[in-house]
Amino acid sequence: MKIFIIGAGAIGKTLAVALKLSDKNVVLVREALTTVRVRSKKLKSSRTTAPNSKRRLKSAPSAAFPPSTASLF
Amino acid sequence: MTNKSFGNDNLARTLEAKAKNSPVVILQNGLGVERPFIDRDFPEVFRCVLFVTSQMISANQIGFKPVTISPIGIIKGSKANLQLVVEQLNSPVFQFKAETDIQTVIWTKAIINSVFNSICPLLEIDNGIFHREAQALDIAKRVIAECAAIAKENGIDLEADEVVERLLLISKSSDGQLISTLQDINNKRPTEIETLNFEIVNIARILNKGNAVAETKLLGELTRLKSELSRSD
Numbered sequence: 096m097k098i099f100i101i102g103a104g105a106i107g108k109t110l111a112v113a114l115k116l117s118d119k120n121v122v123l124v125r126e127a128l129t130t131v132r133v134r135s136k137k138l139k140s141s142r143t144t145a146p147n148s149k150r151r152l153k154s155a156p157s158a159a160f161p162p163s164t165a166s167l168f
Numbered sequence: 169m170t171n172k173s174f175g176n177d178n179l180a181r182t183l184e185a186k187a188k189n190s191p192v193v194i195l196q197n198g199l200g201v202e203r204p205f206i207d208r209d210f211p212e213v214f215r216c217v218l219f220v221t222s223q224m225i226s227a228n229q230i231g232f233k234p235v236t237i238s239p240i241g242i243i244k245g246s247k248a249n250l251q252l253v254v255e256q257l258n259s260p261v262f263q264f265k266a267e268t269d270i271q272t273v274i275w276t277k278a279i280i281n282s283v284f285n286s287i288c289p290l291l292e293i294d295n296g297i298f299h300r301e302a303q304a305l306d307i308a309k310r311v312i313a314e315c316a317a318i319a320k321e322n323g324i325d326l327e328a329d330e331v332v333e334r335l336l337l338i339s340k341s342s343d344g345q346l347i348s349t350l351q352d353i354n355n356k357r358p359t360e361i362e363t364l365n366f367e368i369v370n371i372a373r374i375l376n377k378g379n380a381v382a383e384t385k386l387l388g389e390l391t392r393l394k395s396e397l398s399r400s401d
Contacts, residue, residue: 098256099187101179102171105222106195109232110170113262 099124169194173201173363180204191253193240197348198363199278199371202243212245214253216264217273221342235341237263241270275324279315280335282364283308285349286387289359289394292350296343299336307383308335314381318372349391356399361391 098114100107103125111123171179173196181204183192191212192205205213221233240257242250250266258264267273284295287307291297297304309332316328352359365388372381 096256099190101169102175104170104172105224105230105232106218106220107170109220109222109230110195110257110262112230113259114257116261117259119256119259 096120097122169196171196172358173198173360174358176201176204180208180210184208184210191245191249193253193257194243195238196360196363197277197281198360199274199367201363206244210244212249213243214240214245214250215243215270215274216240217267217270217277220262221345223345232262234261234263237265239267239270239273240264241267241273243270272324272326275319275322276326276331276334278364278368279312279319279326279331280338282315282368282384282388283311283335284338284347285359285361285364286311286391288347289350289353289391290387294342294344294346295339296345298339299343300339305332305336308332311384311387314384315368317380318368318375318377321375321377322371349395353395353398356401358399359391359395361388361395364388365391 097120099122100111100114101124103123107123111121114121169176169179169192176194176196188208188210191214192210193214193216194201194205195216195218197218202213202215216238218238219235220238221231221235223231225231240250240254247266254264254266283298287304288295288297291304298308299305309328312331312335313328316326316331319326346354349359349361365384369378369381369385369388372378
């Protein structure tokens with residue numbers, strides 16, 4: 096099963112990395128205000144850090160996904 | 169869906185032609201964020217309430233702090249598929265669980281977010297203000313009392329005191345952090361205040377209780393104005 100994550104903000108990227116570390120088939124899709132952009136990238140697990148390394152994860156390749164707002168609960 | 173909730177209308181329209189029969193799981197804050205997908209008759213819509221903090225540190229780094237397991241519940245769909253969705257999304261790093269009473273969780277968090285996402289941006293201050301400053305907590309308590317009464321009128325069983333306790337816990341645990349609406353305003357981006365204070369005001373109006381949420385409404389209006397002014401610079 097392929098999981099599409101729409102919204103490449105802090106939550107979307109974190110979820111994508113977490114799922115990729117669990118060997119799930121994930122596609123992260125950037126969302127724009129008017130439409131779903133075509134730009135999507137499959138995450139590469141080699142670019143992630145271990146999940147327990149100070150709870151800090153490296154994100155997906157950054158070129159297509161500039162920093163965005165934090166999602167705080 | 170981890171996008172900002174104000175994009176849901178356009179997304180639902182776009183996805184209707186591309187993936188209408190896939191289960192939709194909404195990981196967003198606010199009330200009524202599922203409506204665009206329900207209105208377009210998506211057959212399976214699930215809602216997650218996130219109990220994590222996640223913040224971009226740099227272009228290639230994210231700080232992620234799970235506070236507790238994030239619940240997912242049914243808006244429209246079957247229990248079997250809810251379980252399947254949870255199994256697909258759950259991982260040791262980012263944990264999810266099935267929740268039977270998701271509406272109470274949604275409302276509790278929406279009320280707390282209505283407080284944080286209006287008062288903190290207006291004061292231009294971090295989330296810790298409510299456990300540090302009694303006057304700020306007093307304002308928060310009044311907003312919570314208004315919103316909790318509307319929740320009860322809407323059939324949601326929650327106690328204002330419990331919401332205040334939860335707000336204080338969050339205020340302490342995220343002391344020093346800036347709420348998303350303040351960051352949005354600082355970065356001249358649209359905010360999600362429409363699905364927080366204003367959605368509660370809209371529900372109150374439908375219940376003929378519009379006058380009972382005056383402070384919630386005023387804080388929402390000031391936050392919206394601050395956001396608009398920041399983007400018109």
